[in-house]
Amino acid sequence: MWSEKAPPGAYFTYCNLNSGVVGTVMEKVTGERFDRLMRRLVIAPLGLGGGFNPGEFPATRVPDIATLYRKATAGDEQVWNPKGPWIAQVDDYSSRPPVDRAPPGYVIGSNGALMSPQGGFYGSAADLARVMRMLMDHGTLDGRRFLEPRTVEAMFVRQWKWDGANGESWRQAMQAWGLGNQQWVDASGAGLGDRLVEGGGFTPAGHTGDAYGLHGGFLMDRDKSEGIVFLASGTGFDPNTEPGRYSGKHRYEERIVDAIYRRALRGRAD
Numbered sequence: 001m002w003s004e005k006a007p008p009g010a011y012f013t014y015c016n017l018n019s020g021v022v023g024t025v026m027e028k029v030t031g032e033r034f035d036r037l038m039r040r041l042v043i044a045p046l047g048l049g050g051g052f053n054p055g056e057f058p059a060t061r062v063p064d065i066a067t068l069y070r071k072a073t074a075g076d077e078q079v080w081n082p083k084g085p086w087i088a089q090v091d092d093y094s095s096r097p098p099v100d101r102a103p104p105g106y107v108i109g110s111n112g113a114l115m116s117p118q119g120g121f122y123g124s125a126a127d128l129a130r131v132m133r134m135l136m137d138h139g140t141l142d143g144r145r146f147l148e149p150r151t152v153e154a155m156f157v158r159q160w161k162w163d164g165a166n167g168e169s170w171r172q173a174m175q176a177w178g179l180g181n182q183q184w185v186d187a188s189g190a191g192l193g194d195r196l197v198e199g200g201g202f203t204p205a206g207h208t209g210d211a212y213g214l215h216g217g218f219l220m221d222r223d224k225s226e227g228i229v230f231l232a233s234g235t236g237f238d239p240n241t242e243p244g245r246y247s248g249k250h251r252y253e254e255r256i257v258d259a260i261y262r263r264a265l266r267g268r269a270d
Contacts (some may be wrong), residue, residue, distance in 0.1 A: 009158070009159050011166050012160045012167030012168065012169075012174070012177060013168040014170065017118070019113075019118035019119075020112060020115055020117060020118060021112075021113075022116035022117065023112025023113060023115060024110070024112035026111060026112060027108045027109040027110075027112045027173070027187040028108075028109035033102060033106075034115040035051060035052035038051075038052055039051055039052075045144075045146060046130055046131065046141060046146060047142075048123055049124060049127055050100075050114065050121055050122045050127050051123075052117070052122070053101050053253065054091070054093075054098035055098045055101055057122075058186065062093055062098065065093060065098075065122060066091065066233055067090075067092045067093070067094070067233075068088070068091060068212045068214050069086045069087060069088055069089060069213060069233060069234040070086070070089060070212075070213030070234040071083075071084050071085065071234070071235075071236050071237070072084050072085075072087045072269065073085055080237070080239075080240070081235045081238075084100050086131045086234070089212035089213050089234075097243075098127075101114050101115055101116075102114055107163065109140065125229045125231055127227045128218055129229055131218075132227050132229065134146055135155075135220060135222065136225050138152055139151060154179065155179045155180070156178045156179075156181060156222070157178055157179070158178055158183055160177045161175065161185075161188045162174070162175040166206075170193055171193075171248030172189065172194065172248050173249060174194065175193075175194050178205060181206055182194075182205065183206045184203050184204055184205070186200045186201070186202070188247060189246070190243075191245075191247075192247070192248050193241040193248055194230065194247060195247045196219065196249075196254075196257050196258075197258045197261045197262070198218070198254070202219075202221065203221070204220050204222075204228075205220055205221075206218040206219045206220045206227070208249075213234035214231065215250070216231040217229070217253075217255070228257060228261065228265070229238065230257065230260065230263075231254050232253070232256065239252060239253075
């Protein structure tokens with residue numbers, strides 16, 4: 001929210017409601033529903049297999065949608081309980097198919113947030129890799145221009161940097177941001193900081209995910225043309241009981257990213 005005490009770039013707190021506002025504006029301007037607009041302008045041109053509305057997916061694609069689980073108290077979708085059963089959090093279509101996210105009679109431009117533009121894209125790791133390749137190649141994918149280079153550069157101009165008091169850093173794991181993308185600065189501490197790999201040295205831009213038991217990351221070093229995509233659906237334990245050793249992330253996330261970085265990006269055999 002705009003504030004006289006905190007002009008743009010002066011204070012940060014994570015909030016994804018702005019994506020719903022942008023999605024609503026996009027609908028109002030184009031007269032096209034957000035999920036279908038994105039399919040026409042982004043998903044189809046980039047050759048992605050996913051979408052924002054599983055209610056419009058072909059029936060043959062629905063079994064490919066991953067159900068998100070976590071171990072929880074029976075009947076509770078929010079509380080971690082290692083001794084509890086695996087409980088589906090979202091996207092359990094084993095007994096009934098998905099429905100259209102827009103209710104009957106939906107007025108285009110009235111609430112683009114229904115399509116969850118802030119994080120409701122159903123896609124694979126391969127889809128995310130294609131987006132990453134496009135951004136790394138200054139807006140080009142498979143020899144075809146998708147975004148102008150100046151647009152991509154504008155996305156990654158740093159808008160905010162944490163100074164210890166000018167925002168909410170969430171265990172100091174959020175320290176710098178561009179336009180909708182986190183920028184890691186490699187700050188480290190026990191259970192604090194945004195360091196991604198043991199010993200440091202990896203400072204990408206991108207975004208992490210934490211919702212309904214899922215943890216994930218889209219971590220892209222544009223300067224070195226390398227990156228990591230990881231997706232983990234639920235754990236059998238409360239990840240908050242195992243904080244990171246050198247960052248504000250969970251320990252198991254540290255282990256995943258560090259292993260991929262050392263073995264895939266650096267080719268180490270340890």
